[in-house]
Amino acid sequence: MEVPTLASVIEEIRSRPKLLTEYIEEIYERINRVEPILRAYITIRPKEEVLRDAKVVIEKLRSGEAGKLAGALVAIKDNIVTKGLRTTCASRMLKDFIPPYNATVVERLLSNDAIIIGKTNMDEFAMGSTTENSAFYPTRNPWDTNRVPGGSSGGSAVAVSALEALASLGSDTGGSVRAPAAFTATVGLKPTYGLVSRYGLIAYASSMDQIGPICRSVVDTALILDVIAGKDGKDATCIGVRKCNYVDEVREGINDGVKAKLVVIEEMVSEGVEPVIKASFERTLRKLEANGFSVSWVSEQIIKYSLPAYYIIAMGEASSNLARYDGLRYGLHHSVEGLSWYEVFSKVRSEGFGREVKRRILVGTYVLSAGYYDAYYLRASKVRRVIRDRLKDLLRRYDFIVSPTMPVLPPKLGERIVDPLKLYAIDVETVVANLAGLPAISVPSDFISNLPVGFQIMGDEFSECYLLKVSAFIESILKVSPTAPSWVM
């Protein structure tokens, strides 16, 4: 059976609008079948509501007024606010939070006639790399249900990989789109910081958070990015430089091919990278070389400091961003009678946040404290600037920096989460792009013992046109995606 993609479904529905209803029936039938095992979603919209939305879209298709994403049945990570649709951040703190407004990306999807199926599971407040830190339940990897799907956008990746949605949105602060994409054989893009509006994305680390698509192919990724990218007056950090139609670039890449100069930073494939992953990565490089790519190897010592710098900055910002959850205006609420403000805040925050969130708030509070700020946050910011400068310099000489997306194969449930440092270590390849604000994509490149492996390509700022073009070509060489585990079909 051929795996349907967003692009193929959109095209099919354009000529036969009525098929949309069938696709919805099919997706709900599959959700009923696989969700009890995988648990990709936190909230699934009632089928009747989705069918009502579909009716409107079908009408528009018939009258020729439909938007670019008519037919797109999408899943949204549960840290992106959706008006009237519960948004929990996988936290007890926001268990019953119903946002009164839509994130800018949601507005853009809807105004292009995409239909939301539901909100996906994640690590609480996007803090984690396995989707085990959800306050509700972990999500399982459809390629091996004893294994994690990666995180924190694990639900979004699994929904797409297990055909429970045609495409999804995740968020990526240190690899949260790319990690689960790599572990589920999907394509995950973290755009340049400032290409996609963060308005409505519940903040984890504001200076690194970016919303990105998770899809079954590069062209699908381009379709979603085309709609969500661009300047937004509601996000001062979103300057949204767009230079092309992403879908056209992708088609060009597939048809004409690209010859690009790739570079590998030795420090990104040495320490902590499993031998099977390294071997697979080298096989992939050889295939690319055979297709006209050049590959160089360089050493960048500063990369060794990227993981600690990343965690200091992320936790510092998180401690600030999560201060607002005090139970007074929304979210978990407690009777305040007989208690002081501070007692109320402590009680709500003790009960509302999970262990990992508390750990990061505490460490973050510490690194921003007077007397420690200079030694931690400020120093980490300096490391960050150096990394950025070094990478920008490298990208003047080469077109893309490539690496394995993840240093390991998908771990078993419970394997990594027991030790925070072991958990943080698997972000070693991905955090670099967030520190430097650069775009990076994970493309499925291999299977080892039936477990997916991803290939990461990182480009210069706002080079998404070129990045997607090259990724599409690479995808056509590697021929892994689109794919899905046979048992879900």
Next chain:
Amino acid sequence: MIGLEIHVQITSLKTKLFCSCPADYRGKEPNTNVCPVCLGLPGSLPVFNMRALREAIKVALALNMNISDYLVFTRKHYFYPDLPKNYQISQYDGIGSTPIARGGYIMIKVNGNLKKVRIRRINIEEDPGRIVYPFASAAKSPYVMIDYNRSGIALLEIVTEPDLTSPREAREFVRKLASILEHLGVCNPRLEGALRVDANVSVRGGERVEIKNIGSVRDVEKALSYEITRQLAIVKSGGKVVRETRHWDKSRGVTVSARVKELEEDYRYFPDPDLPVIRVSKGLIDEVRKELPELPDERITRFIRDYGLSEYLASVLVMESKLLADYFEDVVNVCRYPRLIASILINEFLRWIDEAKIDINEGIRRLSKDRLCYVINLYSEGKISTKLLKEYVKRIVLEDIDPKDLVKEGLTVLSSEEFIERIVDEVFREYRKAVEDALKNPKAINFLVGQVMRKTRGRADPKLVNEIIRRRLISVERG
């Protein structure tokens, strides 16, 4: 030693500092002037209102300050229910951060002496919401309500060096600052809560005490006098003034301890990653400088020079309120008599609006330019005396009455000779002794004039009365 921290709302803005909610929050139903941004809802982001930068530059220039090349916002963290994000977007003087302006001064005049009060810095920041006590005070209220309508209003925090040495100086400083802000058009200081003063006070041998919640210019002096007396009494009796924050309780006229500060609070300042640094160009500063309006000191000088006012009249007119000074110029341009008008406005108009507890806008509406000029004309034509002029102003302000109606009521100088002669006859009959005195001593004539004025309740034209009495005395003398 006294240092002040003054929070000034930029009331000239149409919207809040980081969202598009209206800046005019006063008198609205609680929690109706809000949006996801100023409520700090999850996912919302601030976007800076660029107009606020212009306004801050205006103030910085007027206070002779150095303006930063960059606009940087910093998060200041503390947990409090009126602060929706539990951090305030503010500015900070530290590594990677900077206030919008540093190092300026204001000249004030106390007891005829000029004094320079240094300004340390200005921050642009957001106002928190407001905690509303249902039963007047925190102590009496079993619960509180929080109104976020004010949350996110643009504020300038103006901090002085501890240069002030008396409550009187502090009051003069705030008065001068309010006048400058009003002339700049940045803040209407008469709006409730638009200008709020916190003061740091210490006396020799004591710790620094912060007084919060001082709402008006007048209260600055009262609160500081109370606090200094309190601290001196403690030191004198051998006690120790502890480091603390106290609240000014306006109704009781005392300061009340709010919390004891043992340590410097750790606000965990760091640059706000949601707000990119903005360059403040020299071009923008020059543009604002060119548009600066006339400031109070320049205006006082001009009033003295162009209208011949005394320094006292000129400075009261200007510093009391820009509205009053504008009104004064309006009236004088139409009907002249600047000195008379200045003194009427200060001695009569201000007194009666205060008595009637009406604001200056309403006062000016009642004593409109046309009405005042009409009255001034009556005076210049001799139809009313100085005394009646004051009576007119009083009644117009208190009763909102048209002066033409007062004329109809007969409230003018009695210039009918026949009528005055009759009264003079009466007085001559009643005070024979006084008439004899007046024949011997010309100065004694004043008693007779006074009696006539009394009988006409001040309405007789004194000149005419004098003339008639003299004529009558001559005819009495001739027998």
